[in-house]
Amino acid sequence: MASLLDEILFETCGQGPSPSKDFYQLVITQKEVIWRWWKISIRGVFGGTPPGEIKHSHIEFVEDSTLQKQLDVVFGPKILEYTLSLCQGHFDYLERLPDQLLLKILSHLSLQDIGHISQTSSRFRELCNSDEFWKKNMQSYFDVITEDMELLVKLMGWKKLFKFYYSQEQECSVSCLMEDKPNPAASP
Structure with missing residues (x-):
């Protein structure tokens, strides 16, 4: 499974909270x-301050509460939680599968599950x-x-086309059941 992982597991950037x-x-x-x-400042206090960088192993990061607090302030608790989870070896392999394989898996789910x-x-x-997903649904359905x-x-x-035809077929199925007639849409 490790072969599914890219070298970079997660990357984000942003501006610190105001001011x-x-x-x-x-x-x-x-x-x-x-x-x-x-450091970006209008005042000359931080003018010319070089960029900074800290590199920690995953274990060092899990033990560094100061850096965790900084990350929480800048990116919020969800990113901190996700970062800690990655550092502890909890990877979301499903999210890392290739698109074609995911589309194949998704094609077996109900419309409610797709939602x-x-x-x-x-x-x-x-x-x-994606058009590719709905085109495949149309072709298989x-x-x-x-x-x-x-x-x-x-x-x-x-x-939209799939939903239109699907809703038409559902209406036909319900009306045929109510009238106790065979469903013409279900016939070959």
């Missing part, structure tokens, strides 16, 4: 935590809303993609 204008960068590699900062997983991270949101469907894709996109 500071200082800029910070956090990089977590497979072996160390790198904390960098740049839920799309809320877990920006990467899953992008995958679950509706055996044939007609020319009319192709034209509608240009107007609506794959996701």
Whole structure:
């Protein structure tokens, strides 16, 4: 599983909380935590201050409460928690799988599960809303993609088109059940 990990496990940067204008960068590699900062000040007090950098092994970072407090102030408790988790060897391997494999896995989930997983991270949101994902759903759910469907894709996109046809089929299924008739959409 370690082969799925990139050298850089996590990286973020941002400006410190007000009134500071200082800029910070956090990089977590497979072996160390790198904390960098740049002092930015209108006043001459910090003018010419060189950038700073601290490098810690994962174990050193877990034991350094001062650096953890700085990270918490700049990036918040969720980033601190995630950083500590990575330093303790808790990796999210699912998030690191290639897009094509994730799309294959996602294709086996229900629409409700797709909605839920799309809320877990920006990467899953992008995958679950991608044209590639919804085109594959259309192709697997509706055996044939007609020319009319192709034209509608240009107007609506794959996701909206899938939802339109899916809702039409669901309405037909419900009305056929109520009338006790066979579902013509389910027939080959």
